[in-house]
Amino acid sequence: MRASAHGGRAEVLALDRRHAWHPYASHDDWESDPDALVLTAASGTRFRDADGRWLLDGNASWWTAVLGHRHPRLVAALERQLATMPHVPFAGITHEPAARLASELVAVAPAGLTRVFYSDDGSTALEVAVKMAVQCHAQRGEPRRRRFVALEGAFHGDTVGAASLGGVEVFRRPYASVLFDCLQVPLGAGGHDRSFDALGKLMDQVGHEVAAVVLEPVLQGAAGMRQYEPALVHRARELTRRAGALLVLDEVFTGFGRTGTFWAAEQAGVTPDLLCTAKALGGGMLPFAATLATEDVFRAFRGGRDRAFFHGHTFCGNPLGAAVAREVLAVFREERVLEGVPRRTAMIEGALLPLGELPGVREVRCVGMVGAVELEGQGYLDSIGWRVYREALARGAYLRPLGNVVYLAPRIDVPEEDLAELLDVLVTSVRAVLTP
Numbered sequence: 001m002r003a004s005a006h007g008g009r010a011e012v013l014a015l016d017r018r019h020a021w022h023p024y025a026s027h028d029d030w031e032s033d034p035d036a037l038v039l040t041a042a043s044g045t046r047f048r049d050a051d052g053r054w055l056l057d058g059n060a061s062w063w064t065a066v067l068g069h070r071h072p073r074l075v076a077a078l079e080r081q082l083a084t085m086p087h088v089p090f091a092g093i094t095h096e097p098a099a100r101l102a103s104e105l106v107a108v109a110p111a112g113l114t115r116v117f118y119s120d121d122g123s124t125a126l127e128v129a130v131k132m133a134v135q136c137h138a139q140r141g142e143p144r145r146r147r148f149v150a151l152e153g154a155f156h157g158d159t160v161g162a163a164s165l166g167g168v169e170v171f172r173r174p175y176a177s178v179l180f181d182c183l184q185v186p187l188g189a190g191g192h193d194r195s196f197d198a199l200g201k202l203m204d205q206v207g208h209e210v211a212a213v214v215l216e217p218v219l220q221g222a223a224g225m226r227q228y229e230p231a232l233v234h235r236a237r238e239l240t241r242r243a244g245a246l247l248v249l250d251e252v253f254t255g256f257g258r259t260g261t262f263w264a265a266e267q268a269g270v271t272p273d274l275l276c277t278a279k280a281l282g283g284g285m286l287p288f289a290a291t292l293a294t295e296d297v298f299r300a301f302r303g304g305r306d307r308a309f310f311h312g313h314t315f316c317g318n319p320l321g322a323a324v325a326r327e328v329l330a331v332f333r334e335e336r337v338l339e340g341v342p343r344r345t346a347m348i349e350g351a352l353l354p355l356g357e358l359p360g361v362r363e364v365r366c367v368g369m370v371g372a373v374e375l376e377g378q379g380y381l382d383s384i385g386w387r388v389y390r391e392a393l394a395r396g397a398y399l400r401p402l403g404n405v406v407y408l409a410p411r412i413d414v415p416e417e418d419l420a421e422l423l424d425v426l427v428t429s430v431r432a433v434l435t436p
């Protein structure tokens with residue numbers, strides 16, 4: 001058995017390195033990486049590599065497995081749906097999972113969001129929001145509102161529309177020539193307060209041309225876990241309302257309890273015109289996404305056939321994804337998942353805040369179920385975070401960095417003993433790299 005397990009690793013890696021192409025990867029690094037992970041199973045807070053080692057999953061598999069891997073209730077829901085109807089189109093057809101999920105999402109969403117448009121992943125949820133915003137204004141008689149505003153450092157996905165909104169310079173640069181124009185609000189040394197002052201000025205000047213302001217509320221994830229005051233989201237709501245522009249909140253990362261409340265928007269007491277959700281919505285099992293809209297936005301699409309929203313992905317409303325998403329919502333409700341967050345936030349703060357004293361640490365940031373340590377370094381392409389990554393891997397945890405930012409964003413219901421172990425690995429790994 002052991003020999004075949006080892007042979008399995010080598011064979012899978014060889015095939016992969018010959019033909020597969022990885023996201024966000026330098027293949028020169030990947031192909032020479034002695035620690036390249038080959039995984040064979042995932043369960044709860046951990047996954048298992050081909051050598052039989054169980055590793056702690058420090059980021060819930062790119063922020064998706066918010067109830068852990070293979071939660072028994074999600075597996076059962078998926079199997080039940082698989083046994084009856086895995087897929088049918090959502091064009092001119094409906095079915096119980098998608099119809100019930102729509103009403104259940106509306107029930108948990110900020111009050112006033114009443115319509116649910118399905119797509120596949122975070123990027124498509126944002127594409128939908130962009131096209132809805134433009135068409136909504138045009139059909140209300142304001143076709144000149146077609147500019148978008150987003151924050152520097154924002155991440156809204158990788159498709160061309162979503163990347164146009166993005167403000168992570170390294171991710172934009174190669175494609176800049178084909179991205180549409182998006183006004184970036186700078187994140188200067190003054191922090192987010194200053195940025196929202198700048199947003200106010202910008203809206204005074206060009207607000208009448210703006211289709212939508214797009215924000216990750218309270219916490220900018222891929223930017224390096226940069227948090228800001230909920231009051232600023234509130235301010236953006238007032239600025240957009242006054243200018244007649246839409247507010248799009250991208251809760252692809254922040255939704256499902258990541259910042260402590262179910263949606264980050266709740267902390268600001270704000271209802272956006274459009275809200276995007278994905279990642280956690282699919283329970284860490286399936287790609288599944290939704291863009292929620294107010295009745296006001298939806299109303300602009302009523303009337304003749306030419307006023308329809310001309311958008312629909314082949315797998316939108318997929319019954320398997322919808323069935324799993326319904327079960328994710330049910331588990332959050334019935335297992336009172338959010339009630340366990342404050343204790344865990346306190347554990348994260350208790351373990352990570354002292355690292356702020358270490359030379360080489362620029363800042364420690366904790367919010368909800370996220371703890372991040374920004375090291376001295378040059379942003380996303382810096383290798384310092386990867387040195388911590390290797391130390392952590394040797395100690396049994398997968399802690400993929402965002403350049404010079406090392407962070408954990410585990411499942412929201414992570415057992416406290418797993419969280420303690422994960423924190424211990426993170427802290428000792430950072431210390432190992434920073435202290436000679």
Ligand SMILES: *Cc1c(COP(=O)(O)O)cnc(C)c1O
Nearest residue numbers: 121122123155156157221252253
């Ligand atoms: C990951 C992410 C996206 C893109 O989601 P994909 O599923 O990767 O397309 C969009 N917005 C935010 C805030 C994200 O974190």
